[in-house]
Amino acid sequence: MLPKEVLDWCKTYTGPKFHALISDPPYGYHYNQKSWDNEIALQTETWASIHHHLLPGAFAVAYAAPRLYHRLAIAVEDAGFAIHPFLLNWHQMQSMPRATKAAEGHYYGRQVLRNSIEPILLFQKPTKTPKPTFFSTGAGTLNIQAAQINNQWPTNVVVQHAESCNLFGCEPACLVPNNPVTESLLQTNWEAEIWERTDEQPALTTIPKASRFERDVLLEDLPDTECKRVNDGGLSHDPRFAPIQVKNFHPTVKPIALAVWLGKLLLPPDQFQSRLLNPFAGSGTEHIGAWLGGWEEVYSIESDPGYAELAAIRISRWQALAEKHGKEAVCAALSGRNLKSLLSEQTQQMLF
Ligand SMILES: C[S@@+](CC[C@H](N)C(=O)[O-])C[C@H]1O[C@@H](n2cnc3c(N)ncnc32)[C@H](O)[C@@H]1O
Secondary structure, eight states: OBOSOHHHHHHHOOSOOEEEEEEOOOOSSOGGGOTTSSSGGGOHHHHHHHHTTEEEEEEEEEEOOTTTHHHHHHHHHHTTOEEOSSOEEEEOOOOOOOOEEEETTEEEOSSOSOOOEEEEEEEEOOOSOHHHHHHHHSOSOOOTTTTOBTTBOOOSEEEOOOTTOBTTBOOTTOSSTTSOOOHHHHTSOOHHHHHHHGGGOOSSEEOOOOOHHHHHTTOTTSOOEEEOOSOSSGGGGSGGGOOEEESSOOSSOOOHHHHHHHHHHHOOOTTSOOEEEEESOTTSHHHHHHHHTTOSEEEEEOSOHHHHHHHHHHHHHHHHHHHHHOHHHHHHHHTTSSHHHHTOHHHHHHHO
16 A cells, blocks of 8 residues: 555556556545545546556556546547446446426426446556467456356446345335345345345346445544535535544545455456556555455555555455455455454454
């Protein structure tokens, strides 16, 4: 975990090149007035600097903003990468429409369709000799075997349940009815029931947004930080959106399970010492997930010293957890089966 600015790191790094890249860069929205959520990832120079440090053929995934993914794609393409002809789409049902009540019981609006798609851009550093490159360096393919879902080939769609689905049924708008609801949605342990229903699972990766529990877990000894949940003005006066006390104070934490799956998809064959680049690391989610998914060396770069320190703590604690229980058990727990029971009091005492 390197507490550095990405462009500075690119200028000074002289080590071996990377097999792949996974990144959740700033979207350029200035989210919650954060100065770090700037346009750096929408600039060609950024990706050109990163391009230099990847092996020919290296695959890359980057989370993108629904409103600005096209700017990210242009910056990446102009920097010399090939854009793959499909996006990975993470479908979820948690966003709310921002509409105006124009008459009793009737809403209108402009940008009001609920956003149910979080795009993930898939791109590659080109190579003129894909096969020899792959056999000599291990870079240049997607590991569709490791990323299989329920013994079926992975699709480019990741889904999640609607918010009010529970163990006993899904709401009508659910994207994955009959697919088991995860613990992080239910906040309870229902391990026994899930196994009765797993046969019905389609070949879709079902991953919810990171729950507050997942974000804060293993950080219980850290001080509380107040976290705003909405921008100033508008909803900030609504008590339902009042600030909360948190341990992981990064505002845009992604789910570790999704990073595990993306990490597996990018993983080179076993005979190569796998080396992954993770610029814009935040609180370390992609680092943790990729390491759990099988990557040996992960280089994460984060310019904010507070986030970098938080990420280093999170990474070391998830690694300690995996060393105790095994990576497989932690990954299974993360996909929603028994994270809470894995983290029994005894486990936590041993970690701290
Ligand atoms: C969207 S967040 C990543 C959040 C991460 N997925 C997580 O789960 O915690 C992007 C991160 O990029 C960092 N960042 C922004 N500009 C940067 C730069 N020039 N160099 C390094 N990091 C930067 C921000 O501080 C922020 O933490």
